Amino acid sequence: xNDRLNPLAPDYSHYQLVSLSLLRVLVxxxxxxxxxxxxxxxxxxxxxxxxxxxxxxxxxxxxxxxNPGLLSFVDTLNMWGLxxxxxxxxxxxxxxxxSIAGACLLVVYYLFHPPLxxxxxxxxxxxxxxxxxxxLVEACALxxxxxxxxxxxTGLDRFxxxx
Amino acid sequence: MSDTKTNKAEExxxxxxxxxxxxxxxxxxxxxxxxxxxxxxxxxFKKQALDKMRSGEIMEELxxxxxxxxxxxxxxxxxxxxxxxxxxxxxxxxxxxxxGFGNPEWAAKAKxxxxxxxxxxxFETYLQQEDLNLALTGVCDVFDTRREQxxxxxxxxxxxxxxxQQTAPAKGYLDYQDLLASEDIDAVIITTPDHWHSKIAxxxxxxxxxxxxxxxxxxxxxxxHDMYAAFKGSKMKLQLxxxxxxVASHEKAREIIENDILGPxxxxxxxxxxNSPGGxxxxxxxxxxxxxxxxxxxxxxxxxxxxxxxxDRWQGPAPNKVPFNLERYFRWRCWYDYGTGLSGDLLSxxxxxxxxxxxxxxxxxxxxxxxxxxxxxxxxxxxxxxxRDVPDNFQTVFEYPERNLTVMYSATLTNSNHRGxxxxxxxxxxxxxxxxxxxPDNSSTRYKQKIADGIINTSxxxxxxxxxxxxxxxxxxxxxxxxxxxxLMYTYKEGxxxxxxxxHVADWLDCIRNGGEPRCNIEEGFEExxxxxMATQSYLxxxxxxxxxxxxxxx
Numbered sequence: 001x002n003d004r005l006n007p008l009a010p011d012y013s014h015y016q017l018v019s020l021s022l023l024r025v026l027v028x029x030x031x032x033x034x035x036x037x038x039x040x041x042x043x044x045x046x047x048x049x050x051x052x053x054x055x056x057x058x059x060x061x062x063x064x065x066x067n068p069g070l071l072s073f074v075d076t077l078n079m080w081g082l083x084x085x086x087x088x089x090x091x092x093x094x095x096x097x098x099s100i101a102g103a104c105l106l107v108v109y110y111l112f113h114p115p116l117x118x119x120x121x122x123x124x125x126x127x128x129x130x131x132x133x134x135x136l137v138e139a140c141a142l143x144x145x146x147x148x149x150x151x152x153x154t155g156l157d158r159f160x161x162x163x
Numbered sequence: 164m165s166d167t168k169t170n171k172a173e174e175x176x177x178x179x180x181x182x183x184x185x186x187x188x189x190x191x192x193x194x195x196x197x198x199x200x201x202x203x204x205x206x207x208f209k210k211q212a213l214d215k216m217r218s219g220e221i222m223e224e225l226x227x228x229x230x231x232x233x234x235x236x237x238x239x240x241x242x243x244x245x246x247x248x249x250x251x252x253x254x255x256x257x258x259x260x261x262x263g264f265g266n267p268e269w270a271a272k273a274k275x276x277x278x279x280x281x282x283x284x285x286f287e288t289y290l291q292q293e294d295l296n297l298a299l300t301g302v303c304d305v306f307d308t309r310r311e312q313x314x315x316x317x318x319x320x321x322x323x324x325x326x327x328q329q330t331a332p333a334k335g336y337l338d339y340q341d342l343l344a345s346e347d348i349d350a351v352i353i354t355t356p357d358h359w360h361s362k363i364a365x366x367x368x369x370x371x372x373x374x375x376x377x378x379x380x381x382x383x384x385x386x387x388h389d390m391y392a393a394f395k396g397s398k399m400k401l402q403l404x405x406x407x408x409x410v411a412s413h414e415k416a417r418e419i420i421e422n423d424i425l426g427p428x429x430x431x432x433x434x435x436x437x438n439s440p441g442g443x444x445x446x447x448x449x450x451x452x453x454x455x456x457x458x459x460x461x462x463x464x465x466x467x468x469x470x471x472x473x474x475d476r477w478q479g480p481a482p483n484k485v486p487f488n489l490e491r492y493f494r495w496r497c498w499y500d501y502g503t504g505l506s507g508d509l510l511s512x513x514x515x516x517x518x519x520x521x522x523x524x525x526x527x528x529x530x531x532x533x534x535x536x537x538x539x540x541x542x543x544x545x546x547x548x549x550x551r552d553v554p555d556n557f558q559t560v561f562e563y564p565e566r567n568l569t570v571m572y573s574a575t576l577t578n579s580n581h582r583g584x585x586x587x588x589x590x591x592x593x594x595x596x597x598x599x600x601x602x603p604d605n606s607s608t609r610y611k612q613k614i615a616d617g618i619i620n621t622s623x624x625x626x627x628x629x630x631x632x633x634x635x636x637x638x639x640x641x642x643x644x645x646x647x648x649x650x651l652m653y654t655y656k657e658g659x660x661x662x663x664x665x666x667h668v669a670d671w672l673d674c675i676r677n678g679g680e681p682r683c684n685i686e687e688g689f690e691e692x693x694x695x696x697m698a699t700q701s702y703l704x705x706x707x708x709x710x711x712x713x714x715x716x717x718x
Contacts, residue, residue, distance in 0.1 A: 025199045156194075
């Protein structure tokens with residue numbers, strides 16, 4: 001098999017490997033803390049974020065908020081999802097799957113609150129955005145990490161993938 | 164570049180090593196991120212410890228550390244109490260709903276609205292109300308349609324908390340004296356316009372009925388004295404309908420002030436902001452006040468006419484009698500002949516809240532100003548035929564020199580920018596609504612060291628109280644939002660959403676059954692009435708007025 005077609009056997013330079021591994025750890029750090037901060041706050045809920053949703057997902061957001069059981073499930077999924085994805089990226093364990101899951105999660109966040117022209121949100125964003133926001137950039141970073149994995153070299157996957 | 168590149172060769176090399184599953188290189192590379200994880204955990208626990216220390220120090224400073232949260236107590240209902248209602252308009256329907264007799268028309272529409280929008284919790288909140296063990300046996304109203312609507316609520320099939328439907332309908336009365344003479348009524352809710360409050364309440368006391376009367380307690384100062392004379396020392400329990408007494412955040416605000424967390428308070432600012440014809444009491448003529456929206460009766464058969472509305476009886480003790488006038492009937496709050504204006508109607512809510520939180524009592528002086536700036540015939544020729552005399556912009560300053568305190572009320576019915584209730588102390592500012600926040604002052608003496616040490620951040624609240632913060636509600640109408648922001652629409656009891664009017668009615672019934680004084684009895688009611696009448700008198704006479712505590716009169 002041609003190794004260039006196998007993403008698990010990329011021909012990284014030293015600097016490429018360090019850069020990609022650092023990106024993986026930093027994104028992992030961020031998501032892990034986002035998850036743990038929510039887990040340690042008993043009053044946290046995604047309801048306010050969902051209620052402020054605009055564009056094509058606003059109907060789904062409202063449906064989630066109006067179903068307490070579903071909202072609770074979504075909250076749990078968010079808190080533990082972020083925590084586990086963060087842990088996975090940091091330790092380099094099953095990081096490709098975590099990258100894909102994290103990218104999907106962040107794209108969903110983006111779609112619930114897209115910074116499109118003409119859409120106003122009650123809670124002001126922490127930056128200035130035009131179509132592209134930090135969720136989208138971080139989702140893209142995770143997609144890059146899924147395409148250029150490093151955990152089998154600089155992570156626990158190295159031990160798992162080894163025969 | 165080949166010496167800096169390709170880990171593939173290393174991988175292949177390590178895979179070729181016989182006997183050893185992992186080499187040193189594997190261990191180092193495989194665990195490359197572990198130091199980052201250790202750094203994360205070290206910082207995470209450091210931040211947790213710092214936050215906990217800050218929070219602990221702030222709470223210790225605030226003396227709130229081991230205090231139980233404010234909880235509104237409930238007691239089980241005792242014997243059946245037979246209830247009569249006098250005046251079944253907008254507020255009468257709301258008070259009866261709070262007592263467990265939601266009007267069937269309202270219930271059907273609220274149920275439908277809840278089905279369409281699950282964020283609309285009005286119907287759910289009603290269904291969760293506790294059973295107060297009441298029978299609705301009498302309904303008095305001078306308008307046939309409203310009397311019939313009141314009677315219909317007595318046998319409503321949708322009752323809260325699984326309470327059985329009342330089989331016998333309430334008896335209808337045109338004359339309240341006949342209702343008071345009835346032996347099958349123990350207590351009355353008086354929800355007439357203000358000009359009838361004192362007369363009916365005093366007659367009810369004489370007839371041996373307990374009284375729940377809406378604010379403003381009286382229309383005039385003389386009536387306030389008459390009420391005081393009638394109810395002071397009476398066995399009949401009087402509750403003035405300031406349901407915000409049951410709002411959980413007010414209990415917490417009182418605790419915060421008792422703990423001197425704000426330091427010396429010299430200014431309290433309370434406000435009203437509404438910006439719609441309904442908010443300015445310019446209701447539609449022939450308004451079906453049972454509904455939550457300003458809509459006319461669907462059938463003209465239900466309209467108020469000289470035949471269906473006993474106009475002379477409705478005017479009763481009003482100082483100026485006029486011929487049959489639908490505008491005055493449906494929009495009575497716009498005239499001092501029947502109401503008490505922004506002072507008795509809305510300032511009274513805020514005055515009573517501050518009185519509850521700070522034990523203010525009657526102010527030494529009151530200065531008011533204002534005017535009718537928007538809701539005039541010239542501005543609304545299609546809507547307004549007769550000019551109002553109640554202002555739509557109204558400001559009052561109360562002085563309490565013995566407390567070194569000013570209470571300032573600022574109201575507009577022409578702008579909806581929410582301003583809330585703000586208690587300003589030397590050390591901190593407290594904002595109170597359905598929840599509350601306490602934000603330290605940059606120049607605080609008490610918190611100076613903690614601010615300098617970085618433990619207290621003056622740009623953020625150091626304490627916030629938001630009961631039911633996980634609860635979501637879809638409050639949509641402007642007036643509903645106004646009431647919700649002020650905590651008048653719902654509060655939280657033991658984590659559950661509750662209508663404060665329901666809790667306020669329950670408190671009154673509890674005192675009837677088990678003794679004790681209702682939360683807003685004749686003492687608080689008298690203070691409220693005097694403060695409101697001082698504010699109105701100052702506006703009408705264009706001068707500062709004073710309260711003479713010896714002669715107990717406004718001078």
